[in-house]
Amino acid sequence: MSGATTERRGVFQLLTSPGPAAIAVVRLRGDRCGKFLRQHVRTRGKADPGKWVVGRILHGELLDGAGEPVDDILVSIHSPGPAWDARLHLHGSPGVVRCCRELLSESGFAEEMEAVSTLWPAENTIEAEAYALLPRILTPRGVQWLTRQTKLLSEALRRLADASDIEIARERCREIISRSEIVDWFTRPLRVALIGPPNAGKSTLANALADRQVSIVSPTPGTTRDWVESPGEIEGFPVLWLDTAGLWKGRELQPARPQQRSNSHQHPNTHPDAEAIRRTRKVIASADAVLLVLDASPAGQKTQTAFVSDHGDLQPACVAYNKTDLPEAEADIRASLPKKWRDLTIPISALRRTGLDALTAQLREEVGYDSAALTEPAAFNGRQVANLEQAINADQRHFRKHVLACLQAS
Numbered sequence: 475m476s477g478a479t480t481e482r483r484g485v486f487q488l489l490t491s492p493g494p495a496a497i498a499v500v501r502l503r504g505d506r507c508g509k510f511l512r513q514h515v516r517t518r519g520k521a522d523p524g525k526w527v528v529g530r531i532l533h534g535e536l537l538d539g540a541g542e543p544v545d546d547i548l549v550s551i552h553s554p555g556p557a558w559d560a561r562l563h564l565h566g567s568p569g570v571v572r573c574c575r576e577l578l579s580e581s582g583f584a585e586e587m588e589a590v591s592t593l594w595p596a597e598n599t600i601e602a603e604a605y606a607l608l609p610r611i612l613t614p615r616g617v618q619w620l621t622r623q624t625k626l627l628s629e630a631l632r633r634l635a636d637a638s639d640i641e642i643a644r645e646r647c648r649e650i651i652s653r654s655e656i657v658d659w660f661t662r663p664l665r666v667a668l669i670g671p672p673n674a675g676k677s678t679l680a681n682a683l684a685d686r687q688v689s690i691v692s693p694t695p696g697t698t699r700d701w702v703e704s705p706g707e708i709e710g711f712p713v714l715w716l717d718t719a720g721l722w723k724g725r726e727l728q729p730a731r732p733q734q735r736s737n738s739h740q741h742p743n744t745h746p747d748a749e750a751i752r753r754t755r756k757v758i759a760s761a762d763a764v765l766l767v768l769d770a771s772p773a774g775q776k777t778q779t780a781f782v783s784d785h786g787d788l789q790p791a792c793v794a795y796n797k798t799d800l801p802e803a804e805a806d807i808r809a810s811l812p813k814k815w816r817d818l819t820i821p822i823s824a825l826r827r828t829g830l831d832a833l834t835a836q837l838r839e840e841v842g843y844d845s846a847a848l849t850e851p852a853a854f855n856g857r858q859v860a861n862l863e864q865a866i867n868a869d870q871r872h873f874r875k876h877v878l879a880c881l882q883a884s
């Protein structure tokens with residue numbers, strides 16, 4: 475869909491950081507704005523609800539689909555209809571922002587993720603684009619990377635514009651494009667599913683990795699039923715740790731208990747254990763990486779054998795061999811694991827928090843987050859990539875023009 479068509483339908487963009495904050499600002503554009511403001515914003519005071527005057531800031535309420543207030547907000551209009559450009563100034567709780575996003579999506583708005591280069595004055599286009607992208611960067615390391623890019627990328631492009639060997643210059647452009655994925659490392663948390671047999675210590679490990687007590691831990695197998703997500707980071711890369719219910723084939727096969735069949739809120743054939751497993755499978759399917767947790771204690775060995783025979787086809791990014799603090803723990807389990815898991819195994823104690831650095835370092839490596847790439851020039855938005863691609867495909871005469879266009883938008 476072309477940009478013009480999208481704008482006709484309505485687009486929105488979160489201009490502030492996605493994390494918890496005092497306020498959040500959402501920019502709306504496109505001809506759907508008028509209808510959205512009429513339906514979902516009730517102005518306060520003397521303001522005429524139909525009158526959206528450019529430059530005026532109105533106090534009002536954001537309303538949900540049923541007309542119930544969701545938040546106390548300010549609305550500012552920067553351009554009137556039909557080429558609307560409006561801002562909703564919300565309270566910055568992620569829950570309020572999520573609700574606003576849902577209302578906009580339901581009203582046919584599409585979310586625009588691309589950086590807006592005209593929002594902030596800056597010395598050059600690359601710098602302006604970096605500032606526009608900053609609110610979506612989730613960790614300080616990401617901010618440091620992006621701030622450095624304003625210099626690294628600009629300097630690399632200037633050198634490329636003056637390059638004498640066009641083939642080498644094209645290769646450099648390809649490398650800069652290939653690093654554009656780094657933006658995702660810092661703007662979208664890596665979803666890591668912690669899976670394994672019941673009682674292996676998945677929840678203890680999830681709490682240790684996130685450094686907060688989010689999941690319930692207990693010696694009773696089958697404690698975690700639904701998946702639990704908690705944010706954290708690995709060496710400055712944002713991560714969502716997804717704690718899951720223990721995978722055990724026997725649980726999947728259990729029939730529903732008679733009294734549960736009569737409960738109209740449940741699927742007639744769904745035992746809670748089977749439902750827990752179904753949800754774990756769903757999380758695995760949606761995860762970017764799987765962290766398999768196994769239990770080194772003698773009690774854990776039994777469940778492990780069954781787990782390996784049932785789930786040996788899994789492709790984990792790493793295997794945490796947990797509870798190694800116990801004196802009776804097995805020293806090395808690699809021989810009993812499928813071949814493809816053996817080199818991925820790291821001994822840890824989630825309880826004592828030992829081995830966790832080695833575990834996360836391996837995870838980072840397996841998912842391809844390469845710290846060395848952070849000091850190299852990288853494109854960080856679609857406009858830069860498009861200009862570099864044009865440069866690569868251009869003849870020598872036009873190569874320079876496209877590289878300079880990447881540096882300085884007209």
Ligand SMILES: Nc1nc2c(ncn2[C@@H]2O[C@H](COP(=O)(O)OP(=O)(O)OP(=O)(O)O)[C@@H](O)[C@H]2O)c(=O)[nH]1
Nearest residue numbers: 672673674675676677678692696697698720824825
């Ligand atoms: N000694 C020791 N005990 C641990 C360790 N990790 C977890 N445990 C204990 O093992 C038991 C189970 O831990 P959980 O974290 O609840 O295990 P889980 O895999 O989430 O269990 P389910 O949710 O039932 O599948 C608890 O009693 C924990 O205290 C460890 O590293 N060392």
Ligand SMILES: [Mg+2]
Nearest residue numbers: 676677697698
């Ligand atoms: Mg658990």
